[in-house]
């Protein structure tokens with residue numbers, strides 16, 4: 235099973251050591267899974283400061 239990581243910077247969920255969206259470091263310690271399809275209409279997305287659609291973590295350590 236592939237371990238998913240999350241970016242410390244933008245909360246993007248990825249398998250890579252470096253975030254492909256912002257180039258930030260990714261960590262294995264994250265909680266909550268958020269899939270944003272339409273950030274302009276997602277309340278959770280707005281709250282988390284997400285501006286592009288994709289997969290995100292809710293909490294990143």
Ligand SMILES: [Zn+2]
Pocket residue numbers: 241242243244245246253254255256257258
């Ligand atoms: Zn990032």
